Amino acid sequence: MLVRFGFELVIETNAALPLILALSPHSSYSGNVIGADRIRSEPQVPMEEFLDPFDNRRVRLVAPVGGLRLWSDNVIQDDGQPDVFNWNARQHEIEHLPPDTLQFLTPSRYCESDVLMQQAWDLFSSTPPGWARVQEICNFVHNHLVFGYRFGRPTKTANDAMLEGTGVCRDFAHLAIALCRAMNIPARYASGYLGDIGVPPSGPGDFCAWFEAYLEDRWYTFDARYNTPRIGRVLMVRGRDAADGAMVTSFGDYRLNSLRVWTDELPEQLSERDALDLLGKLPDAPALTLEMAGSS
CATH class of the missing domain: 2.60.40.2250 (Immunoglobulin-like)
Structure with a gap:
């Protein structure tokens, strides 16, 4: 394609x-x-x-x-394939994670996983670790936040989004990343192009943010805003959060x-x-x- x-x-x-x-x-x-x-x-x-x-x-x-x-x-x-889906992907114990993934476990400028630690464990500790837990985090963020361009601001953090219940796509990504890290799942920010391929037209194009979680020896793409596998992503940047990209x-x-x-x-x-x-x-x-x- x-x-x-x-x-x-x-x-x-x-x-x-x-x-x-x-x-x-x-x-x-x-x-x-x-x-x-x-x-x-x-x-x-x-x-x-x-x-x-x-x-x-x-x-x-x-x-x-x-x-x-x-x-x-x-x-x-x-x-031409949608984002990879692997329900059986397991979560690694921290001592078994590759060293280069460890930087994506700690708090960063926009992803205060330490501030959200208790809330994350209250919400997701009963969910099986691995893919199911990351998907439950996506489900929560997707339902908790209301999307709107008027809700975006350059200083908004994951905790701000959690408290306000609103955001743009980078806020969806930041909150999901922070909650994953709080649950000891390496997660990193990603941004690029995502057009209306395989879905109904949604209006003027824009850049889009999503995130990647490390499970089963590899990074997988997740998108808390749309919360469904999509076709045709073109990655531009990765990092700990939007400050790196x-x-x-x-x-x-x-x-x-x-x-x-x-x-x-x-x-x-x-x-x-x-x-x-x-x-x-x-x-x-x-x-x-x-x-x-x-x-x-």
Whole structure:
């Protein structure tokens, strides 16, 4: 299955502004992307790409005074299968966990698992450890939080979401991660593209956050917001929480004028050559409103 994905971001600034972007497909997608897998700008500015400690692809640049348009448009090969489901996946004892998973057991900037420890054990201690426990956490978060862009704010934590009962997709992910960690399950934040593939259309595209839990010797994808396996995720970033995967980190103020995101399945009969030809012109995707842009 071929999936076309990309974004267009238009900002305005009154002074030269250093930016660090996390808007590229994750480095683990190497070899699966068709076309020039890079961020472009208008006007053209020098860009430096590097990998961060989570193997996320980052781009550093300086936005000039005035307007800057950033965009990317690519096609990726996807197996067309929904997120892997394994009800029998077991939970590891902490002493048997691989060392590189241990950092995803402790509290982080947006996931105060220590604050939520008692609530987590009150809610989920009777659930069998393993997949069933992570799924019960997803069920709880999915039902406990009301989704809405107006509920998003950059300082909102998992405990805030728990108390307020509202959030955007990153809040669903943060709360599920914190509850998993409180139950001794390694959990990490993930974000990227998730289009309406195999589900009814849901309106203008946006970036999406989900999480991954370590069970049965591997990381599995879970999504507390939608709470069902989905097709066509394109991972951009991983980390302990959203602080490790901010899409745009700015060292100064700017105005966001427009944000468009698209993730669309291409016709099965389309060849790679035809897919490349599509990338010469950006799709006519609707823009998010300024209230919505960047909130998830």
